[in-house]
Amino acid sequence: MSTTATTLTAAAAPLRARRSLLAWCLRYALVLPPAAVVVIFVAWPLWVTLYHSFFQLDARGHAVAFAGSKNYQALFASPLFHQVLWNTAVYSVLAVVLCVSIAFGLSLLLYGRVAASSRALLVALFSPTVMPMIAAANIWLYFLIPQFGMVDQLLRWAGLGHENWLGHPGTALLVMVMLFVWKYAPYFALFLLAGLQAIPPDVWEALRTEDPYGWASFRRVILPILRPMLAFVTTMAVLYAVETVDPVFAMTQGGPNNGTNLVMFYLYNLGFNYYSWGPAAALSVLLMIGLSTLSGLSLIVLERRAFHWQ
Amino acid sequence: MAVNGMALGMRPGKPSTLPHHVASRRTWRARLRQAVLWFVACVWGFPTLWVLYETFFAGAGRFGFTFANLAQAWQVAPFGRYYLNTLVMVFGLLAVQLLFGAVVGFVLARYDFPLKSVITLIFLFQVVVPIYAVMIQDYRMLSSLHLLNTMAGVMLPYTVSGIAVLSFRQAFRSVPRELEEAARLDGYGTFGIFRRVYLPQAIPAALAFAVVSVTYHWTDFLWPMIVTNTDNARPVVVGLAMMAQASESGMQWNLLAAGTAIVILPVLILFTLATRRILAAFAATFNW
Structure with a gap:
């Protein structure tokens, strides 16, 4: 009895091995083509970009000679790049600070009344959230047309003359900041609102009886609970601000006098208008490091938040 | 950190017996x-x-x-064509991403094979790398494949979404094995189990991903703008931006307003019809 059983299993072993080999092949056949797409369109280009950033490239973008860090040096030697960095820094800091604080205020205003609010209010508030950035930029462009636009008409009505808002570097950058705040503050408010709603009702009830006027308890209890969500929203806002390129295209093309030339627009220009592939590759590498660190960070923060509450 | 009233050293609350002046x-x-x-x-x-x-x-x-302004804008730029392109690209991408996501997610969640962790890492990598970092190389690759100015060219780098793969994997992993064994006893094959047991469990994840993907690709601008250079393949957002540039160099301003209205009206109507549902979807998911 037992001998037949062992011979049976012995006979089955190669069969099983062949079947498991077949199963492996099937699994690879399902998984490898999509993985290959990622490798071809993300990993390999990234490697080539990294490689090219250390090489001297000809006009057609082929590597001709090792250049060490010369591409990076050329990038940082350009005064235009300094201005671009400065613009991006000013824009990002202003946009993120304003956007996150307004979003926070909005989420506090909205807390507990989304269900009771009228549809008109919600549509008005969240209409910028659901439209593309290009459309939002066009709306503001239309709004700010010199002489003819709404803003100038109001100014004239108030007797304040007119102003070409997109014609001066400072005001043009401020318009970009306003556009960012207008577009994204309600969106980020939704996240903060979700954070507020995740606070258990007994906390609110306890705070209400303990401290009905509530500033101290807000600062001591609600803010610390919301901190992970605030951190997540802030990293996301930084990411969005640094990646801003659509409104630059639609509104100013980087002008006037490079006053709104932000880093993504500069990268686009380096690659597709100036054809200086080497510095473009160097800038891509730097952006890749910065942006993916940030988005990785936001994921970690979010994970911690999820861990926190579950 | 367990947050509740007791842990914070507070008395359990009495329901609303507040002094009159506080209530008013x-x-x-x-x-x-x-x-x-x-x-x-x-x-x-x-x-x-x-x-x-x-x-x-x-x-x-x-x-x-x-309707004169709308009609005029519609004549100046081929918005019908733009909308068609956008629909094809956005929903084509969504279908392909969901297909790859479900299949790869299933295999990764359910089976073991050599190098599985490396392959998972490849998809995670796709989530973290921004398209901007590889934009120039991807453009040159499309150029050598003669795919510039085609919808396929715009879609190709996005066809596999790491987010889709990872969220399907997560959803499939939470399906209890007992359910699968019961289905196998009922005579289902592997494909039947995938369709009848696993896929229904992943519907919420798929819907959440669909919201992210559709909003992202519908509003995406820089990449389609670089790849396309005629109206044949341009999505509506790029078409609108081109129209706005033309308007800055001396076109009529009312056309800019009308063109913008053409782009935002459908989504605004949709949003007005399903305000709360869309807001809930936005809050439940996020743009990566």
């Missing part, structure tokens, strides 16, 4: 809050409303309503 003060504050909220909503909604107003009422005389 609270309704007063609630009214003020409501008023501020309405004010903010008016400020936020005003620019959009103004553009829509100008589109439908400008140049129509007093109290008139006109």
Whole structure:
């Protein structure tokens, strides 16, 4: 009895091995083509970009000679790049600070009344959230047309003359900041609102009886609970601000006098208008490091938040 | 950190037996809050409303309503074609991403094979790397494949979404094995189990991913702008941007308003019809 059983299993072993080999092949056949797409369109280009950033490239973008860090040096030697960095820094800091604080205020205003609010209010508030950035930029462009636009008409009505808002570097950058705040503050408010709603009702009830006027308890209890969500929203806002390129295209093309030339627009220009592939590759590498660190960070923060509450 | 009233050293709350002055003060504050909220909503909604107003009422005389601006904008730029391109690209991408996501997610969640962790890492990598970092190389690759200025070219780098793969994997992993064994005893094959047991469990994840993917690709601008250079493959957002540039170099301003209205009206109508559902979807998911 037992001998037949062992011979049976012995006979089955190669069969099983062949079947498991077949199963492996099937699994690879399902998984490898999509993985290959990622490798071809993300990993390999990234490697080539990294490689090219250390090489001297000809006009057609082929590597001709090792250049060490010369591409990076050329990038940082350009005064235009300094201005671009400065613009991006000013824009990002202003946009993120304003956007996150307004979003926070909005989420506090909205807390507990989304269900009771009228549809008109919600549509008005969240209409910028659901439209593309290009459309939002066009709306503001239309709004700010010199002489003819709404803003100038109001100014004239108030007797304040007119102003070409997109014609001066400072005001043009401020318009970009306003556009960012207008577009994204309600969106980020939704996240903060979700954070507020995740606070258990007994906390609110306890705070209400303990401290009905509530500033101290807000600062001591609600803010610390919301901190992970605030951190997540802030990293996301930084990411969005640094990646801003659509409104630059639609509104100013980087002008006037490079006053709104932000880093993504500069990268686009380096690659597709100036054809200086080497510095473009160097800038891509730097952006890749910065942006993916940030988005990785936001994921970690979010994970911690999820861990926190579950 | 367990957050509840007791842990914070507070007394359990008694339900609303507040002194009269506190209660009246609270309704007063609630009214003020409501008023501020309405004010903010008016400020936020005003620019959009103004553009829509100008589109439908400008140049129509007093109290008139006109489609002339819309019709003129529609003639200046082929918005019908743009919309068709956008629909094909957005929903084509969504279908392909969901297909790859479900299949790869299933295999990764359910089976073991050599190098599985490396392959998972490849998909995670795709989530973290921004398209901007590889834009120039991808453009050159498309150029050598003669795919520039085609919808396939715009879609190719996005066809596999790491987010889709990872969220399907997560959803499939939470399916209990007992369910699968019961289905196998009932005579289902592997494909039947995938379709009848696993896929239904992943519907919420798939819907959440669909919202992210559709909003991202519908509003995406830089990449389609670089790849396309004629109206044949341009999505509506790129078409609108091109029209706006033309308007800055001396086109009529009312066309800019009308073109913008053409782009935002469908989504605004959709949003008005399903306001709360869409807001809930936005809050449940996020743009990576």
